[in-house]
Amino acid sequence: TQLLEQSPQFLSIQEGENLTVYCNSSSVFSSLQWYRQEPGEGPVLLVTVVTGGEVKKLKRLTFQFGDARKDSSLHITAAQPGDTGLYLCAGAVPKLVFGAGTILRVKS
């Protein structure tokens, strides 16, 4: 069983649309990280959330950490083709555990 359930697994949308990716668990995390990975490259850290209820914004990306520190979401506003990639959430327990990933494709 996956410690971190990430959904959806695959998302194909048109440029300009909004989307949300969810990361859920029954475990409590000391911190949670979101990464974006392009084919043939390593994951790039987008954000780390630490405090329950925390909201962080990175341009068009909004990250939220659940109050109980068991879940998180990534919301992208007005998606662009450059947002295409694999998005991974990872929770620290304290060893880093990755979700299955969400493949996002933004069509122009």
Next chain:
Amino acid sequence: GAVVSQHPSRVICKSGTSVKIECRSLDFQATTMFWYRQFPKQSLMLMATSNEGSKATYEQGVEKDKFLINHASLTLSTLTVASAHPEDSSFYICSASSGPGQPQHFGDGTRLSIL
């Protein structure tokens, strides 16, 4: 800051060859380095965790005699795939952290193809 360099980026070799992959932290001291394996369109699977100067800790199901890890300094860890076979073909990624609770910074991965 926090740059991790992984080399080589791609390896193609014959079955039975041993392959060494290097992971270097360029601008920080990495007390802990991690090695992952990733299959196409899937997430990262942790293979092992290495701390500088000590033996690596392997995840369940990962053969330590097959995947040899050395973390001899605070800036370098190596993964050697011993006598590689086609089923070892995969994308191998390393990451480095400066300490407990600190984020992991990833290398760009190594695409290993065994013929």
